Amino acid sequence: MEERPVVPTHLGIIMDGNGRWAQKRSLPRTAGHLEGLKALKKVIKEASNQGIGFVTFYVFSTENWKRSKQEVSYLMGLLVSKLHGELAFYNKYNIRILFRGDIATLPKEVATVINNTISATAANTGITCILAINYGGQDEICRAVNRFLEEKPERNITCKDICSHLDLPEVPPVDMIVRSANERRLSNFLLWDSAYAELEFYEKLWPDWNFEDVQRICTDFAKRVRKFGGVQ
Ligand code: IPE
Ligand code: IPE
Ligand code: MG
Numbered sequence: 001m002e003e004r005p006v007v008p009t010h011l012g013i014i015m016d017g018n019g020r021w022a023q024k025r026s027l028p029r030t031a032g033h034l035e036g037l038k039a040l041k042k043v044i045k046e047a048s049n050q051g052i053g054f055v056t057f058y059v060f061s062t063e064n065w066k067r068s069k070q071e072v073s074y075l076m077g078l079l080v081s082k083l084h085g086e087l088a089f090y091n092k093y094n095i096r097i098l099f100r101g102d103i104a105t106l107p108k109e110v111a112t113v114i115n116n117t118i119s120a121t122a123a124n125t126g127i128t129c130i131l132a133i134n135y136g137g138q139d140e141i142c143r144a145v146n147r148f149l150e151e152k153p154e155r156n157i158t159c160k161d162i163c164s165h166l167d168l169p170e171v172p173p174v175d176m177i178v179r180s181a182n183e184r185r186l187s188n189f190l191l192w193d194s195a196y197a198e199l200e201f202y203e204k205l206w207p208d209w210n211f212e213d214v215q216r217i218c219t220d221f222a223k224r225v226r227k228f229g230g231v232q
Pocket of ligand 1: 075
């Protein structure tokens with residue numbers, strides 16, 4: 001039997017370049033976000049075909065609140081309408097949706113649709129699509145430490161304690177983080193989990209991503225030699 005190449009168990013994607021995509025076409029930045037959602041659907045479908053178990057998409061960072069009120073409210077509105085409107089898509093492709101980030105402080109209607117989406121896709125057994133919303137790696141570590149302190153204020157915290165108090169402790173750490181739009185930074189994404197993640201940066205703007213970009217990620221990942229501090 002033909003052996004399948006190794007793919008990341010957990011892939012993290014920093015979806016960047018929506019604004020530039022729109023700007024190049026003299027469209028409002030919001031048009032780039034809408035097109036970016038179409039790319040997300042193609043990418044998760046191909047990730048599932050490739051046998052990837054988990055994909056975390058960076059949707060909205062704790063720093064993105066600095067953007068104009070109009071852009072922020074467009075993004076929040078898009079979340080509310082599309083999370084609900086795309087349920088048939090997730091269920092058709094057996095995709096389970098989870099969220100990572102400070103969901104409790106989001107506008108109430110966004111938090112509600114998030115909780116509904118988790119329940120409506122909980123029985124799906126295929127790929128897990130994790131949407132990082134109001135997410136910051138530093139913020140997640142702080143919240144994990146505070147959760148721990150509430151439980152066990154009497155003893156020192158360990159790395160294992162932090163792992164078990166992150167937003168999704170059951171999800172394995174990210175194996176590879178990729179970013180679109182030719183920016184080479186993490187921008188506060190998955191800081192704890194990225195300790196030994198492979199990194200790759202691609203030029204293509206996020207709304208232009210398609211099936212072949214996932215195939216390229218898998219090819220790039222298969223070439224990496226991971227040592228985790230040891231000797232190969
Ligand atoms: C990524 O695209 C989407 C979000 C951060 C919400 P950008 O909106 O950052 O696009 P550029 O970087 O301005 O092109
Ligand atoms: C990172 O992109 C956040 C998301 C993709 C949601 P940004 O466009 O906000 O990052 P910076 O500001 O260029 O570092
Ligand atoms: Mg950007």
